[in-house]
Amino acid sequence: MSPVIGTILMVSITVILVAVLFVMVVGLGGNNYTPSVLVLDKSSVPNGYEVQFTNPTGDIKWGDVYVQLSEGANITSWTNLTTEDLVSPSSPIQWSYGGYKILGGLHVFLNISDLTANGKINQGDSVTFTTFSSPTFSTSLTYTLTIVYRPTGGMIMSEGIF
Numbered sequence: 001m002s003p004v005i006g007t008i009l010m011v012s013i014t015v016i017l018v019a020v021l022f023v024m025v026v027g028l029g030g031n032n033y034t035p036s037v038l039v040l041d042k043s044s045v046p047n048g049y050e051v052q053f054t055n056p057t058g059d060i061k062w063g064d065v066y067v068q069l070s071e072g073a074n075i076t077s078w079t080n081l082t083t084e085d086l087v088s089p090s091s092p093i094q095w096s097y098g099g100y101k102i103l104g105g106l107h108v109f110l111n112i113s114d115l116t117a118n119g120k121i122n123q124g125d126s127v128t129f130t131t132f133s134s135p136t137f138s139t140s141l142t143y144t145l146t147i148v149y150r151p152t153g154g155m156i157m158s159e160g161i162f
Contacts, residue, residue, distance in 0.1 A: 034154025048130030076101040091117035
């Protein structure tokens with residue numbers, strides 16, 4: 001009886017190991033890792049604010065994120081970022097994402113500064129939010145910057161920036 005049970009256990013363990021290896025190789029387990037990044041510095045610029053980042057905890061391409069700016073119930077998003085205009089042999093690359101988005105009564109522009117011109121978020125890279133000269137951001141309101149990692153839908157960072 002003992003050799004039969006031993007054979008059954010060995011076959012069962014082999015089948016389980018093959019199934020685990022198959023899932024790992026094929027990638028059915030998925031990648032749920034969402035890297036993070038912190039705010040290094042926040043500063044005022046004419047008609048807006050600039051937010052600089054620390055090094056992220058993983059490799060983050062600008063094209064793999066979308067940017068949200070919110071104030072209370074008002075939210076605006078830049079969702080289809082591409083890095084084609086960011087990658088260049090010279091640095092820093094200043095990239096303006098299209099036209100403005102509306103946040104409450106403001107017309108807000110997003111600009112990205114990619115210091116190393118590699119199309120990825122690195123130490124010192126920044127986003128700048130600006131408006132027309134009037135109206136501009138209110139100092140009595142809290143604006144929150146949120147960056148979402150598109151491959152997992154997880155939040156890379158969310159912080160009140162000004």
